[in-house]
Amino acid sequence: MFEQLGLIGCGLMGGSFALALKRAKLVKRVVGYSKSPSTTERARQLGVIDVAAPSALLAVSGADLVLVAVPVAASEATFKAIRHGVSSDTLVMDVGSTKGDVIEAARRGLQTQFASFVPAHPIAGKEVAGVEHAEASLFDGRQVILTPTKTTLRSNVQRATQLWTAVGAQVLTMTPQEHDSAFAAVSHLPHLLAFAFINGIAEQPDGARMLERGGTGFRDFSRIAASDPAVWRDILLANREQVLLQSQAFRKTLMQFEALLAAGDAQALEEAIEAARRTRSQWRG
């Protein structure tokens, strides 16, 4: 049981975390702060937070649990702002989709309190943003990945694991590097490909007419191209080294397919497609 959650960023993720903790009776009081006062006020009216703080530092003052749920690009400024409210007894976490850059931001921002920080990435979300869509069940049955560093307090990793488990999530631990390369491959790259796919067609003279012919395959393949631009700008930039590596590797594989097509090599083409079919069919999804 925590005395006080200091919530920085009262949006969909932060708000759902607060509601999930309340549902599990894991926290006595939630003090929230958002950059926009109207968001903080809405969170209070909705009962997501109990007290609206006028600053990030005041939200974490007296908190034994802190969640930083802000856009990844705002991480460093946020950690800097709360540093003097964090002690070695505080458990600090984030919810960012990239970890290497957030860890660096936390190192610079939290300085001597960096060991209190347990980097966390809940694989959960919705197509819609905002505290009004927050819900206590957002993490039920979802994965949460913790990426502690060598200096992260072991006791805090343990508390974080228990906490996420108690709100219904399944906790995995990996290194920040493993996390960022895996998500570059299976999440950031497909978004990049979907954006490029849609723009590449739309820019053609006949593009609008072509798009009208899209069927169910097109619909599912391109769904993520409608994701939030500011969020994905930040994620792609935050993890750009790994994303660029994955994009280049992808282009190499695509050019191998093009070579088989150009050569009319039916057998090798079928084998390559069969390899993809087998991998995708065996995927747990």
Added chain:
Amino acid sequence: MFEQLGLIGCGLMGGSFALALKRAKLVKRVVGYSKSPSTTERARQLGVIDVAAPSALLAVSGADLVLVAVPVAASEATFKAIRHGVSSDTLVMDVGSTKGDVIEAARRGLQTQFASFVPAHPIAGKEVAGVEHAEASLFDGRQVILTPTKTTLRSNVQRATQLWTAVGAQVLTMTPQEHDSAFAAVSHLPHLLAFAFINGIAEQPDGARMLERGGTGFRDFSRIAASDPAVWRDILLANREQVLLQSQAFRKTLMQFEALLAAGDAQALEEAIEAARRTRSQWRG
């Protein structure tokens, strides 16, 4: 009302067409032929066809309506086999996903009877193949694209339009070139990208572990990578000129995204993502 449907290829598409015609009471008798005698026999047992013919030619003898529903690579041999059973009173159609190559196959195969052929592409299907999955409602509310050539009998185009409309489909007419370039962009290219995406990850040393991290975005984006290898080998090869053009155009757009990422140009990156988001959000799907 047609006297006899000669059905060549009693699979999902051909079988569903026969059932849809029967449901609409548009045909008196369906005579079917499949390369595999066991498929033909199963179609007869299921009531999809009334008579199992021992050859393609015998299936079309006496037919005033012929549907060629075979893999696109088998088109020319099929048209050749049925030529002497086709007259200028017969309406002949196919169901192929590419049109330029099927039209050339029909021209060579049907020769003097080529004008009877109305190239057709029903935008319908299922993830599962086989006559046991055929159903009369497969074309309900779906688009069927007709791509007549200059020599195609206008009366047959009209009969084809009425027939597909009567089985519940919405008929569109375009040139074979328009068809093949549009479907290269919105159907064949995404399949190629999905195959390359899956193989590109699976081939990495850590690939299997990365794939386990895939979430709902990954699931939808890569669903079509599990498509039938023989079918997609044929489609990609049949339309390879247009597919290669689209793939090259896609790579160019992807490299523009990579350049923005490498330069850390946040504003231009957000604008490019916003363009994709707007296009995809406005899509009818």
